[in-house]
Amino acid sequence: MFAKKLLPLTVAAAFTLIGGTAVAQEVVVKLGHVSPTSGPIAHLGKDMENSARMAIEDLNKAGITIGGKKAKFELLAEDDASDPKQGTAAAQKLVDANIAGVIGHLNSGTSIPASKIYYDAGIVQISPASTNPAYTKQGYNTTFRVVANDGQLGGTLGKYAVNELKGKEVAVLDDRTAYGQGVAEEFAKSVAAAGGKVVSRQYTTDRATDFQAVLTSVKSTNPQVVFFGGMDAVAGPMLRQMKQLGINANFMGGDGLCTSSLARLAGDAIGEGKVVCAEAGGVVGEEKKGMEAFRAKYKARFNADVQLYAPYVYDSIMVMVEAMKKADSIDPAKYGPELFKINYPGVTGNIAFDQYGDIKNGALTLYTYKAGERTELSTIR
Incomplete structure (x- = not known):
């Protein structure tokens, strides 16, 4: 009551x-x-x-x-x-x-x-x-x-990583917050269910700015996809350092990094269609x-x-x-x-x-980034 x-x-x-x-x-x-x-x-x-x-x-x-x-x-x-x-x-x-x-x-x-x-x-x-x-x-x-919750977010992104991005081997990082850890764990479970494999599991914090150590470890496993559970303020610098280290994998994340500011934070490391993220919501049609x-x-x-x-x-x-x-x-x-x-x-x-x-019946909208702008891929319910 x-x-x-x-x-x-x-x-x-x-x-x-x-x-x-x-x-x-x-x-x-x-x-x-x-x-x-x-x-x-x-x-x-x-x-x-x-x-x-x-x-x-x-x-x-x-x-x-x-x-x-x-x-x-x-x-x-x-x-x-x-x-x-x-x-x-x-x-x-x-x-x-x-x-x-x-x-x-x-x-x-x-x-x-x-x-x-x-x-x-x-x-x-x-x-x-x-x-x-x-x-x-x-x-x-x-x-x-x-x-929508992390189960829906991470689950959808995990299937997309394996089936659409052909990410049979993926690296998973999170910022150890309730959000970041939760969405990363759901993503990892979904990857496994779709027939993929998590080849590297790394952690950082929501205040970190230096990712050289964890990304060097990730690079050694040569993943096709890197997933980050966290927010755009960390994801942007992480993308910059991935480019510096020559990690050419697709980059994925949930709604926390799926913002209009990510391209600014990542600079030219945002790439063209390299980043795929999901917003916990979305509308279609009228x-x-x-x-x-x-x-x-x-x-x-x-x-x-x-x-x-x-x-x-x-x-x-x-x-x-x-x-x-x-x-x-x-x-x-x-x-x-x-x-x-x-x-x-x-x-x-x-x-x-x-x-x-x-x-x-919560919606999820998948996005990528092209010419520095967030671009919608599809909306799923």
């Missing part, structure tokens, strides 16, 4: 006096957002926070009524710096601020420990980015995500128009291109508020159960959740 969360008057409603009688005029809805806006992947965290602010602006323009009162939405944004300790501190700060719900975190390594804090407080959490399967398998009915419109709107608002997770943040906020509207309440104990019944046409495609809070 969702814990009953008591909202103070500052959150529940604002009042005015009419004829000496207190009349409720609006309900103030505080929504939390947590992402790494400092550290090596701050560009991704800022991308997320920008989108959250745009969603709040759009909601306030829409004139939404909840519980018979006009809803005024406010965003409380926190930086977790991709650090679990800072992530849990941010989560507690938001709980203490009496938020009605939270969107975040980016990294599985911060989302997972923070999720207990939100659950204990009875606050709904929707992650727009965390893909480790363990995140939704803790028995918390307050925990949701709008992207749905593409909505995504294109979102990207254009985002660029007009912030004078910057979408990096990666912005559309999923936007949808996370919109689907949370849709549940509030259906429950006619901002109380997580009342609107939380509505999320398990929701069917929402979002920018990123249709959103519905299973009994664990995982998105149903």
Whole structure:
């Protein structure tokens, strides 16, 4: 059961006096957002926070009524710096601020420990980015995500490596984070299932910049494919050093490195069609128009291109508020159960959740890089 969360008057409603009688005029809805806006992947965290602010602006323009009162939405944004300790501190700060719900975190390594804090407080959490399967398998009915998990990501990439890239022998590296390790392990399992072989298994960290030792070891095994479980801030320099060492293998990774910034970070080491990655989401057909419109709107608002997770943040906020509207309440104990019944046409495609809070029929989009630009290969459900 969702814990009953008591909202103070500052959150529940604002009042005015009419004829000496207190009349409720609006309900103030505080929504939390947590992402790494400092550290090596701050560009991704800022991308997320920008989108959250745009969603709040759009909601306030829409004139939404909840519980018979006009809803005024406010965003409380926190930086977790991709650090679990800072992530849990941010989560507690938001709980203490009496938020009605939270969107975040980016990294599985911060989302997972923070999720207990939100659950204990009875606050709904929707992650727009965390893909480790363990995140939704803790028995918390307050925990949701709008992207496919590592099993789907790593599994799809593993099959693609063997069947399409003819990678019978692959090297697998990860950054030892919950995300990086999780997606790398799923990739390795899928490679084996497809008839390939992992010939080198190496590790680094999410703050590393020198990969000479691990890449020299990788080179000695002569793999056709090198897979990295981690983020673009590490993958870019890794690609540069692979080129310096003469490693000509295809390079693969999950959504953490599948960004518009990877080509800039990798320079000419990005190659032409050399890198293949998967984003945990994607749209096809008529749905593409909505995504294109979102990207254009985002660029007009912030004078910057979408990096990666912005559309999923936007949808996370919109689907949370849709549940509030259906429950006619901002109380997580009342609107939380509505999320398990929701069917929402979002920018990123249709959103519905299973009994664990995982998105149903989650899409995956495969990309490569040509002429320094991320180029779509295909979308798979």
